Amino acid sequence: MGKPESPVGMVELAGWSGQKHRGFLEGGLLLLLVLVTGALVALGLLYAAHSRAIQWPKEVGDICTSPGCVMAAARILQNMDPSREPCDDFYQYACGGWLRRHVVPETNSRYSVFDVLRDELEVILKGLLENSTTKDRPAVQKAKMLYRSCMNESVIEKRDSQPLLDILEVMGGWPVTMEKWNESVGPRWELEQQLAVMNTQFNRRVLIDLFIWNDDQNSSRHIIYIDQPTLGMPSREYYFNEGSNQKVREAYLQFMMSVATMLRADMHLPESSYLVREDMVQVLEMETQLANATAPQEERHDVTTLYHRMSLEDLQNKFGLKGFNWTLFIQSVLSSVKIKLLPDEEVVVYGIPYLQNLEDIIDVYSARTIQNYLVWRLVLDRISSLSQRFKDARTNYRKVLYGTTMEEVRWRECVSYVNSNMESAVGSLYVREAFPGDSKDAVRELIDKVRAVFVETLDELGWMDEVSKKKAREKAMNIREQIGYPDYILEERNKHLDEEYSNLNFSEDKYFENGLQNLKAGAQRSLKKLREKVDQNLWIIGAAVVNAFYSPNRNQIGRNFDKNGNMLDWWSNFSAQHFQKQSECMIHQYGNYSWDLADNQNVNGFSTLGENIADNGGVRQAYKAYLKWMAEGGKDQQLPGLELSYDQLFFINYAQVWCGSYRPEFAIQSIKTDVHSPLKYRVLGSLQNLGAFADAFHCAEGTHMHPHERCRVW
Incomplete structure (x- = not known):
């Protein structure tokens, strides 16, 4: 999993x-x-x-x-x-x-018995999500609203890049799409705060993976984990192996440049292909260094060798990262759910080799390049919520990477998204209908x-x-x-299902923002567990x-x-x-x-x-x-x-x-x-x-x- x-x-x-x-x-x-x-x-x-x-x-x-x-x-x-x-x-x-x-469909990278089953499942869910009734409980109403917002293509196309441009401001801007980022934002830029915003607002754990989960050594409690992060491409090997990987890297770089160029045009900035390429090449070089710093999965199979529990003081002393303030970073993340660090707070570090390598990377690359990379990872994650021209920009990359030549039909994409983000609500509909x-x-x-x-x-x-x-x-x-x-998802008098989504308020004409709500809610749901006792029946x-x-x-x-x-x-x-x-x-x-x-x-x-x-x-x-x-x-x-x-x-x-x-x-x-x-x-x-x-x-x-x-x- x-x-x-x-x-x-x-x-x-x-x-x-x-x-x-x-x-x-x-x-x-x-x-x-x-x-x-x-x-x-x-x-x-x-x-x-x-x-x-x-x-x-x-x-x-x-x-x-x-x-x-x-x-x-x-x-x-x-x-x-x-x-x-x-x-x-x-x-x-x-x-x-x-x-x-x-035959493998043009939209698929593989096709198996499991994919056939999922196709059949999605047909059932489509009917359930499109069936409007006043008897739905609040959680189900929200799931259907999220589905309708995803299907509202005309509004999504009309709004185009504006929702994305709005959140770029929250992140302090994307330097590649700004004329004077270094002068206007750079001096106030703090890596700790940027990573905290990515984690808490957008559920993207970039550069440093901080998350809350059961303590491996005491499964009754939760603890903070620090680990190596995921990368923009699916595997670290794509960044530095030769052969077919070169084509994937080239397509990935072109994808980055295309999106940045489109946003510059939307912001009425002069076309500057040289600047865009220079910035994005630096981003790819930096991510290549990050890939090289991560340990291959085959070296991470033994959890006993991964697990290192330590105090925040030890964390700071062992992994200074050229002045990175671990207490500030972790407290900034936890503050999003009103949790304060304890004087004797401990963390578990899984990615020691990665953190040892990260120091040199942070030291080499400028704040501009790091900010470009952080925002790129956010943009990459949000492409699916934007208008069609942004999806078209990634077509060649997906073809080289997966072999697919077509996007998934819209209703399947929307069913899958709603089911992934509101599993309990959609599950309650499915169980009543087909279980x-x-x-x-x-x-x-x-x-x-x-x-x-x-x-x-x-x-x-x-x-x-x-x-x-x-x-x-x-x-x-x-x-x-x-x-x-x-059982609770079927019990009308049990309010747990509705409470699960109580902080979500979707709008039918704001699919992009609905997605941001889901990201934030997911991050908060995870972080809040730190002071909660583990529910073994969850x-x-x-x-x-x-x-x-x-x-x-x-x-x-x-x-x-x-x-x-x-x-x-x-x-x-x-x-x-x-x-x-x-x-x-x-x-x-x-x-x-x-x-x-x-x-x-x-x-x-x-x-x-x-x-x-x-x-x-x-x-x-x-x-x-x-x-x-x-x-x-x-x-x-x-x-x-x-x-x-x-x-x-x-x-x-x-x-x-x-x-x-x-x-x-x-x-x-x-x-x-x-x-x-x-x-x-x-x-x-x-x-x-x-x-x-x-x-x-x-x-x-x-x-x-x-x-x-x-x-x-x-």
Whole structure:
């Protein structure tokens, strides 16, 4: 899950987010419950068809001919390519039909089963948000108002750049669009205040990432974190690697220059292409230095090495940053929510190498260049809220970066925006309309089965000693699951939903300002937590979201966190050393996958290790849970038209969850930034390691899907 907008410590388990991940699996047990349950639910037909969530007809023989079974069989057959040999390339065998029938839309950088589900979800949400009724509660009324303001294109076009020009004044101006910034603003310029305004007013954490989240060492309290920031482009590698990255950098620079030139014209300033280029080249050079100062994600997997708690005095002494006043900066941020620093206030520093490097960067670049950069990051974030000509300015950059040639259709963009910013309000609409009432019970039953299987499977692990196994069992039994949605969003008398958005007052003709309200509210919501006790039952994902998440501080299934979500290495040396050995096998396995779409770059076996462990353990536990269900009296029926065994159907369903295609440009990006392996390698890697798969398809040893050596962690 993720750093820029999402709280620290979430790990995305399925689907796509584009957010940075700060929770990691590298050091421990797989996300046994959420991931495996997600695997079971995602497998769909074979397993879920027999849960109480789907009412099948009474048995009428060995073949199920109900409409649901017929439709499911048709879906499976359409997705497959039976002409391929499953033991050679199971992904093509299971997904070849899907890949043939689905072309990546011009608006998308990739297209997968998850994207299809999201498309269908957005159609439902569109209808709900466009349905006007006087009976809506305040939170829902505001969500619909936000949607209408986003759809009000004529007003957005008419207002053009004016809303952006107004907020540039709040930031002290954008030097590249001013004739005499150094003389008029520069002398009064303070980096501490500028960063505080970016953080509190616009929820942009630039140069220094300051945020509030659960203390890794004490999950019952919140604490201030200081970390390295995100960058303007998706990956640090784009800033200094050669090859195709050069094209991305050039397009990024041109995008910056185009926007600055447009705003200068709107302010009736003389055209000065030389000045604009000179300023923006300096910005890109500075951001390149920042990228070089950040640590690669693969070096940030072990939270115990990232975590450094210290006093403000120690922070100031260790990272002076050429006179940067940390107390002033942090107090300025907290003042936005009326919180005062305590005399003994502590912070946790995650990004020590970055802060050590930042000092030289701040020393080299002028206030003008730093201000140009800060404002550029704000402008970059706000482009989507402006008129079409600003979006057109980024078209080439997005094409080079993602491979997309068209903007998303307006209503989808607006649905996605409202759902992302008002998850609870939109979720309440969605649940009432489309969430089956008994689904929670069905999924909870699956969770119980998976939990039981995981505990049983621990006995098979020769690399883990009994002491560690006992603690792993305790952790498994202490996981708190959150299924579907929190009940309060449906309770009319419960005012919590409306209170969540009480400080938002949207206007139908001010979409840009509505967006600024959301940014400020998001920042305040996070900062206010500092003096609040941690709510372990807090929901960190909306109801209308196609995804699954796991929150480490709320019970991290990893060697670095105990059953209460506190950072504590509870593994014995024996278990830790042997886990490392098991992991190295998987690092090597995935690191040898060469992806043709990404210029034949190899998968990063180290940075994807956590998710690979989860995928491997997830399908293994899901399969065992299915066998357990059968052994306890579960009754399967054949699907019409499929001459497949139950075991074969199970693995085909698993693979078909991950059917999807990428544009080459996005493949190159995702292999740098995604902690998940590419879709086909998520399937091939996990099933190559599972003996039950080779048995189900009678794969001879030495074939691609039955390698001589297999990797197993869980």
